[in-house]
Amino acid sequence: MSLSGFTAPWWFTLVVGIGLLVAGYLWVQRRRRRNTLRFTNLELLEKVAPKRAGWYRHAPAALLGVALLLLTVSLAGPTVRERVPRNRAVVMMAVDVSLSMKATDVQPTRLAAAQSAAKSFVEGLTPGVNLGLVAFAGTATVLVSPTTDRESVKQAIDSLRLAESTATGDAIVACLRTIESFGKLLGGADGAPPARIVLMTDGKEMTGTTSSTVAAKDAAKAKVPISSISFGTEQGTVDIEGKTVRVPVDDEAMKEIAELSGGEFHKAATAEQLRKVYDTLGEQIGYENKQVDASRPWLALGTLAALVAVAGALLLGQRIP
Numbered sequence: 001m002s003l004s005g006f007t008a009p010w011w012f013t014l015v016v017g018i019g020l021l022v023a024g025y026l027w028v029q030r031r032r033r034r035n036t037l038r039f040t041n042l043e044l045l046e047k048v049a050p051k052r053a054g055w056y057r058h059a060p061a062a063l064l065g066v067a068l069l070l071l072t073v074s075l076a077g078p079t080v081r082e083r084v085p086r087n088r089a090v091v092m093m094a095v096d097v098s099l100s101m102k103a104t105d106v107q108p109t110r111l112a113a114a115q116s117a118a119k120s121f122v123e124g125l126t127p128g129v130n131l132g133l134v135a136f137a138g139t140a141t142v143l144v145s146p147t148t149d150r151e152s153v154k155q156a157i158d159s160l161r162l163a164e165s166t167a168t169g170d171a172i173v174a175c176l177r178t179i180e181s182f183g184k185l186l187g188g189a190d191g192a193p194p195a196r197i198v199l200m201t202d203g204k205e206m207t208g209t210t211s212s213t214v215a216a217k218d219a220a221k222a223k224v225p226i227s228s229i230s231f232g233t234e235q236g237t238v239d240i241e242g243k244t245v246r247v248p249v250d251d252e253a254m255k256e257i258a259e260l261s262g263g264e265f266h267k268a269a270t271a272e273q274l275r276k277v278y279d280t281l282g283e284q285i286g287y288e289n290k291q292v293d294a295s296r297p298w299l300a301l302g303t304l305a306a307l308v309a310v311a312g313a314l315l316l317g318q319r320i321p
Contacts, residue, residue: 070302167208
């Protein structure tokens with residue numbers, strides 16, 4: 001039961017009327033007692049006047065006053081902050097599939113761990129969210145357009161294959177274009193649905209037609225925040241054509257992308273940490289806090305109190321207070 005966030009607080013002016021009713025009731029009771037005392041023949045009064053109940057004869061009237069107060073609160077429209085599932089949101093996952101993702105600093109490999117955590121994220125996301133998938137290496141490819149079909153997204157995650165280079169900016173652009181196209185189809189009187197990009201990469205941007213900083217600024221203009229995940233460790237290495245190549249993560253670039261877009265940065269150096277990051281994002285993305293109506297309990301209690309007051313009045317005094 002909530003006593004905050006009233007949508008129509010002006011209904012509380014009725015409390016003045018309830019106060020006047022209480023004052024009137026007390027005045028009537030006092031006047032009735034005064035009239036009784038004026039009756040000089042008290043012995044005759046005891047014989048002709050009906051016996052009245054004790055103090056509890058006032059209980060129905062008091063309960064009716066409480067009922068009126070409860071009903072007034074319900075009319076004022078109290079609200080409560082509640083987590084509700086999102087039904088129109090669009091989320092684009094962008095997963096890095098560059099060669100650095102075969103590094104084994106995260107067991108069994110960065111890519112395998114990323115696939116497992118991403119599928120867990122997909123399974124835990126609320127059903128009403130439209131989820132899409134972009135894979136990027138030297139180019140960015142939309143593998144799944146936004147959909148509520150989780151199986152198609154999981155199948156696409158399983159099919160991810162490694163390729164050369166890293167075009168992070170192009171991946172963001174591909175996500176933004178997909179979100180824009182989908183928004184035109186899904187948008188209605190309420191406008192385009194809220195959207196977010198979840199970007200997971202382990203390395204530095206190497207190529208692309210649009211830089212990641214420019215793309216992040218475009219995301220901010222489109223009001224699409226980017227949740228960037230830097231995945232891997234500083235000790236990561238891969239074997240390319242017989243040579244051991246270091247592939248450290250680029251945390252600073254991921255932080256910059258998140259900040260420029262209005263999103264948030266996450267660091268994951270292990271498979272378990274990545275899973276926790278995805279779990280956190282699932283909670284943030286899948287649900288939103290809204291002020292919802294909380295007047296029903298007050299209405300129910302007010303109605304119940306009024307019924308009990310009427311029943312009590314009929315039982316004690318054979319009349320309605």
